Structure formats: C-alpha cells, structure tokens
Amino acid sequence: MNPTDDTNGNGIIFNIQKYSVHDGPGIRTVVFLKGCPLRCEWCSNPESQATRIQLAYNTGRCLGLSQCVRCVEMCLSGAISRGEDERIVIDRALCAECTRDCTSVCPSNALITYGVRRTVREVLRTVEQDSLFYARSGGGMTLSGGEPLMQGDFALALLREARKRRIGTAVETCGHVQWETLDEACRLTRTLLFDLKHVDPARHEAGTGVTSTLILENFRRVMEHHPKLHVMVRTPVIPGFNDDEAAISAILDVLAPYPHVEYSLLPYHRLGTQKYHFLGREAPMGEVKLDDKRMASLSRLVAARRG
Amino acid sequence: MRNPECCEVMTPHEQRLFDKMEGKEDRFRAGHSRVFTILESFEGLRPRIDVERAKYFTESMRATEGQPLVLRWAKAMRHIAENISVYIDDHQLLAGRAGAQGRYGILYPELDGDFLGLAIEDLPKRTESPFTITPEDARVVVDEIAPFWKGKTYHESLNLALPADVHKLTYDDPEGLHSRFIVNETSSFRSSIQWVHDYEKVLKKGFGGLKQEALEKLAALDPLSPADNCEKRPFLEAVTIVCDAMAIWARRHAALAREKAGVETNATRKAELLTMADICERVPEHPARTFHEAVQSQWFTQMFSRIEQKTGTIVSNGRMDQYLYPFYEKDMAEGRLTEDSALELIECMWVGMAQFIDLYISPTGGAFNEGYAHWEAVTVGGQTTDGRDATNDLTYLFLKSKREFPLHYPDLAARIHSRAPERYLWEVAETIKDGSGFPKLINDEEIIPLYVSKGATFEEAYDYAVSGCTEARMPNRDTYTSGGAYINFAAALEMVLYNGRMKKYGVADLGEHTGDPCEFKSWDDLWNAYVAQHKLFLKTAFMQQHIINNLRARHFAQPMGSTLHDLCMKHCLDLHTPQIPEGINLGYFEYIGYGTVVDSLAALKKVVFEDKTLTMAEVIEALECNFEGKEDVRQILRNAPCYGNNDDYADTIARDIDQLSVEYGARYSKDLGMHNDVRYVPFTSHVPFGKVVSATPNGRKAWSPLSDGSSASHGADVNGPTAVLLSNFSSKNYGYRSRAARMLNIKFTPKCLEGDDGTQKLVSFIRTFCDLKLWHVQFNVINRETLLAAQRDPEKYRNLIVRIAGYSAYFVDLSPDLQNDLIARTEHGTM
C-alpha cells in the first residue's frame, strides 16, 4: 500500500466518542479500534477484545416478545429463540457463517453489532467535525481500543491522515505489540498513552493472559528511541491484582529514570459488566470493588514519588 | 468535604446542600452575614400580592380621564410616590421596595385587569407559583380596582381587535381568557418586552438634572405651534412630574430612615440608618458621588420602574460592572470602600431583587413563567464603546459574589468576545463549575455585527446590555415593542398530519387544508404541507403584531422610562409610540418546538419515504393511540436522525425550517415598521405548549413538553456537547439578518470539569462557542438529583453519557445496581 494515499484503507472500529476529556490533552475524539492481544479480567470494554464484528443484545432495551418478534422472524439459522421473561436467547455459535442483518430490523437498538468496517477517510471525516474544538483546546484524535496497533496498517494510516489534516493525535497502547508498528506510531503521534499494569511477568500473565516481558521491553525502547515524545503512563488499579504498594512501587521503579513521563492511576470501576452481559458472557471480576482507602493510599504513594 | 480520604468532586453548590442537610453553617455565611440574615427572613415564604400600586394607580387614573395618556401616567406615578407605603428592612443598607415586606408581587390592572376577579380566587390555589392575599386587599381589588378597569384593559381591547381568523389561533374562548397555545399572544401579560434603562444617566445627571433638561425644552417650544403644544408639551410636562415623583419617593425613605434611627438603640445600626437617610435625600434626584449613592440611586430607579409598568421578565440591570466602576474606583482610591463593603452593598441589592416576584395573573402568563422565575439580567464583561475589552475589578467581584452567595438572583450574564482575557474566561468557567448554572453566556461576535447590520452604530452595538432571558438592548437606540407571538410550530406539524385539525381541538378547522397525509407521494409533498401551515402561523403572528403595535400606545405610557431615553427626549415621544424617529425597533416572534418539529420531519422522511420501514398510515395510527401497544413503531421513529447530533440529515431540515422564518421576517417586518425576527427562547412555555399537542412522529408522547429553545429534544442529543454546538451552528442562516436570540442549554457531568484541567477545557469550549457565533449558552452541571431523575425517567435522559478514561456508556443503559453505584459516586465526581 502506498503510505501517502491509504485513505481507502479500512479497519474495524466499535465506537467514535466525541468530547472525550480523559484520554489525552484537551478536547478529543476517541476512535475505538477492535481487537486486543490481552484478555484482562477487568476489561471495561469487553466488546473491544475480539477483532471480528460481534452480535450484542441489550435486554433492557428489548421491547419484549409480546410486542416484537422481528429478530426471531429474521433469523433463519435458529440462532435466536424465545427465552424467559419475554427475552430472546442467542446461540452465537450458529451465527458464524450468517450474512443476514438481523440487527437492522430491531426497532429499539436492543440487538446491535459491536464493530463496523470504516475507511480511513470515513473515520477522519467524523473526527474532523470537531476540529475547531481541538484547535482551541490543544486536543485531537485518540486511537484507543482494544489495542489500536493490532490493526497496525489501519491505525498508522489514521495517524498519517490526521497529521495531514493538522489534527493532533494520541495513541493508547497496552504495549504488547510489534516494535516496528509501535516505533512508527511514535513517529506519527503527538502523545503516547502507555499502560503498565504489572512488572512481574507471572502476575501479569495471570491477570492478562500475556507476560510483561514484551511490554517492558517496548517501553524501554520507546524511552530510548523517542526521548522527546509526550508519554503518559497509566496503571489501572485492580483489586487483588495490583492494588498493593509493592506492585505500584515496582512500576514507579521502572519509571524512575524518566521524570518527564506523566504518570497516573486509573481506579477500577465495574461499569463494563453490563457489556459482558450484552455479549452473552459473565463478567470475570463479578461484583468485586476497589477499596477507596487503598486507592487513596496508592495515590499518595505516587504523589510522594513523582511529585 | 464529606470523605476527605477519597479523591472526589462535588460542585460547591452540592457541597452547600450537603452542609445544609447536615446542619452545618454555609461556609460563606461568615463573610456575608448581613445578606444571609436578610435572605433567611424570607426564604421559603409564600409570596403575597400587594395591592397598593394598583390602588393608587387606579385612583389617579380615575381622576384624570380624558387627558393625554403620558400625562395621566406621570400624575399616577406622582400619586403613588406620595402615598404608597415605604419600607426600610431590618439589616438592609438599601431603601426601597415596591410592596410589602417578604416576597411579594404587584398588580397592573391596566394590562389584564379583566382577569382580576378570577385571579384573586385562583392564585392562592394555583399549583405552580401560588400567591396569598389578605381578605382586605382582596376586597379592594374586587370592589375598587376591578370595576374601574372593566372594558378598559389592554387585554379586552386586543381580544376585540383580533380578526376572526387570527382570534381562532390565538384564544380558546370569545373573551380571550384562555390561550389556544397555537399562535399565542404575549402582549397582554406584560406592557412591553424586556428592557434595560440607561442607569448611567441617572447616576451622572440625577432626575433633577433630567427635569432641568425637560424644563429647558419646554421653554424652547414654539408657543404658537399646535404640535408643540398638543404633543410635545404634555410629554415634557410628564417628564418633569415623574422626575419630581422620584425625588418625593426617595425623600419619604429618607424621613423613614431618620425616624427609625431616632428609636434605634444599636449604635452601629443607628449610624447606618442615618447614612441611608443622607443618601436618600441626595439620590436619585442629584448625581451620585459615592459607590453607595450610585447603588442606591440605581435601586430606586429600577424599583420605581417596576411600579411604572410591567416590563417583560422585569426590567434588567444593564452593564453594572461598567457604570458603577468609576464610583468603585474612586471610593477605593479614597479609602471609603473595601472589596467586602462593595460586595455587601451589591448583595443587598440581590436580596432585594429576590423578594420581588414577577406576578402573572392570567393563566397563560402563569404557565409561561413557572417557579416565580424572573430575569432581571446583570451584564458583566464584553467590550467598551470603542471595541476594547471591558473587564475590570468589579466584573470579578460580581463573579465572586455569584460563587459565594447562593441565590438565583440576579440572573448574571457574561458577555464573551474573541479577545476576552483568559482570566475572565477562567473565572466565568469556575463560576459555572460552582453548579448553580450561572453565568449564562452571551456572544458579542454574533450580536454586534448583527445589530450593526440592523442599523446601529458600532459604538451603540459595542455597548449593548443583556436584557431578560437572552436579548440584547441598546438603551438609547433601540425602542421596544410589545411581547411578540409565541408560536407553537409543533401544532403546525400536527395540522399537517390531520389536515388542518388538532386532536386537542377536535373538529375545529384551524389550519390549512393540506390534504390526507397518507396520499403524500414523496418527502416534497410532506415538506410543502408543512411549509403551508408554517406560513399560515407566521401570517397570523404578524397580523397580531400589527394590531398590537398600534393598540399599545393607546393603553400604555412610560414617562420615567422615556425620560431616560435619548430619542424619546429628543423627539418628545413616549417610549410606547409605535414609531420613534431614528429608533431601531427590535422585536421578535418565538419558535416553540424546534427540536420536536425537526426530529418529527426527519423521522417521517427517513422511515416513511426513504427506508419505507413504516407507512404513513401506520405512523398515524400509532400517533392516534399515543403509541399505546405500539412501542415498536415509537422506537423505530425515535431512532431516526435527530437534531443536536451534528448530523447533516436532521440539521439540513433544521436550517430549512429556520430559513422559512428568516425569509418571512425579512420580507414582512417592513409592514410592521420593526424587526420582527425569529427567536428560540421559550422560558418554560414549551411545557404548556406541549400540553395541546398530541403524539408527534419523533416518538414524543401526547401532551408532554416540546423541545426547549434551540436545544435538542429531550435526550435526543446523544453525541455530546460539541455536536450540540455544531448542530446549532449548522441550522442557522447566517446570510440573513432577520434573526434574534437562540437559547441553548448544555449539561455537563462534574467529572468533565474536574480540577484546573477541567476548567481549562471548559474555557476552550467557551472560546469555540464564541468562534461559532452562537448567541447564547448556559451550562448545567449534573448532580445527584439529575441522576435520580434519570433513573425515574430514562426516556428523557437517554443522552446522559458516563465518560471515564477509556470507557463510555449511556447512563440509562446501565443496570439499576450500577446506576446506584454511579449516583453514589457522582458526589465523588467519577461520572
């Protein structure tokens, strides 16, 4: 692909969120790309994990089978059946080869797909709508996910096109990606949001499915090869995983040589649990909550060590 | 903070509510103890009706029948000034009220006295905004006041003057006591639309000086000219009488202050009363010399203006940070004043304002202004007459007062321009974050060029003052008109669906016969039918206005207001004169239900004519049964493109609708000798207007509120605040000048505004609002109560987005358990 004209390149996204104010500097639009190499138990965007387009069902919005049976009638594979409480039951295994658009008949958006294929041009057209706000606030586009760099060509093409349109960019990464892609993203982006979840490889693997080795190696290389890049490191504080002084201290040790890096903690919240249910899954973390006192003491630790 | 352990954000406004719940003293009370004490003396009291103004006004008018109206009015003002009870409240530093102590409203029988009998029975029982009245006062109204006005009120004249085809879209009964809420006239519940006086003139010249000017003009009249003798002389005499009335009224307060000082045992209060006595002897007759004198002079003027006539939403305060500044600066330099003592005086004014209630006695007026709302705007910031930034120390003091003193009054309006200093926007943003919704923002970059194009000089336009809810006035150039029509365009839409009829009014033929909608072959057919109804409504509104403009001068005069107006004094004409030479008459008509109509048309276009998911017959069947058992149809309609999302599909329709109005205004305003321009500012009227409109194709249920101002339909703006601004921008026709205010309300969650970073983002947002040349914006910071309401009524709050780093979802999509979690956390600002 010719890197200067890849606006017809496309990828799968699951949301474009305007007026985001917690995902980089200024007023931003976040483009959520689908697909992630990690499987964090606490993920608040479970719809981001698989790269493929997925069927989701929001029981709260469903009108109930006495009012509407449109999707049942639409489905020819027997994947949708009548369940209890007026709700439908979906056997997603039967959807694999299906090309019927059952979500289009749902009047209330109870049945939706997570994920839609969009070209670079289409995404940027939406992103550019808020360009005046970016110009005034120092904001821009943030690529998030999932892991945006998993759809590497698409992500890089988005960054190039944003640059051409003079839109500021940020990339949010889990770090578990090919170095070449990350390296190129660092060249293109204005801000990098890098998640460090745990330093210990085994603990990291237990919580996310992969070890921390590649992530820490990539972090070190970013620091080495892109010393001037604006980097913000974030740690989601997860009960039972890293909500202890030792875990956070270890991350602070990694960051110690890099005083220019901004660091913040993101307290765990369980607002994603609903989306697991929409996908027909149980939320792995259940009802666990983060202890406010612990969170506060970790915040103090960070403040003490990074000023 | 409630739980200092944790990183939480409460708006100071919420903090205050919690403190109150826990019985703690307001943390700002110590610094403002005088005004808190005054506030507590009337907070929560039910307002009462004070009849003295109406009684003395009627007495005088009875005695002067047949004389020129402006002269009669001036004499009535003097009669009131001589006789009405005067009060000095405990702890107050400012003298002057227009009625009894506590919260009160006064009557204007010349306007709508034909409602009085009904109202006296009704007002105490009214569910929204009830009033009490003493039995003796009720007797005075029924026996002395009402009988005199029978057959003479403005409202009765108007009712008789409207041609049948206009009347049937205006009133629901032959007497015109009840509105149809279709093309609703508003001129009969206020003598004029909102207004601002040139207070600076009073402070500089005093009414004594203004009287002198009138005397000189009288001396210069041509003694042989019939016009000079019959027209100018009565006007100028009226000016001298009303200037005298002001001095008389003030001196009676001086006497009372001295009398109170005589018996006062507390030495500090005694000294205060003696100072007040000195000041009331001096102003407003003479120019003010100190800050205290200036504030008192302004207060007398605005209170007397309230006595003189019922100005729509109450007369506004103008650019207070500008005209008070020279006094402030001088007193500070000479050590007579401190920031705290200046603040105390200003806040004494705020608590005075809070006690005067804008009483609407007609049922329609009451429905328009629920919750005792009044909008006596105080303007801060903006530009000087030569286009430089105008902020000063007083500007910041007003903003500080708004942060520290928990009162809805005054209605603080901050002018924003492209070169507004960062500190100003920062403090404005911090004040908004406080959570009480103030200040509202008004955009110089829209208003100034627009007013210049309407005929003002740059100097005049740069010096505009915010007036009422969202308007801008040039107190010496613009002349006002009566309140214009509030037009229910959702009713026009309903008439398209039922061939000129409305469910509410049964078989009455009200609109154009645009045919059976099920026969419409295309979107164009539907659009043309809407255009026909829209134009009928506009024609009706403009005919109303034509009649009103000419009727008004026969019923109202405003000698004091005219004294303060350069053009009235120059041409010796009362401000109510339909055409004042050199004046620019800035009126408007109101578009009610913008979002409702746009979304309904967009839904029909998409669902019926493009996707063909439903037929017109299916839609109408669902509307006729108010979607009972047709929730699926409602959902399909509701999920069509909506205004407020920066979606071209809906916004293009919005702009086309706006264009119908601006084009009509550009063409026919000339007939009225005024600018009768389209405006989108409903007060609370979208609620009563909704009560006559059955179910609409945007999924709105019958009789529920219409959309508000130029904001999106309830919950329809699901793309966040930037999209709301951009839709507003896209739907405007910047090529026309026949546009007036647009009101826009935006909600923010506290988390979005958290910390300095949040303030900075709000500042950027405000700058972009300014860049986009939108007219007005006001922010609400969402609090716990909002979320509880969203839980109860998810439909209305479906746009509420939970924004957390890397995550977002709609609040109403969360399970009740998670919603409760968020409600608990809102106090901590995680939303």
Ligand code: SF4
């Ligand atoms: S995707 Fe196909 S198989 Fe699956 S539920 Fe929808 S229609 Fe049925």
Ligand code: SF4
């Ligand atoms: S089409 Fe939608 S509303 Fe109807 S039953 Fe299926 S999920 Fe529920």
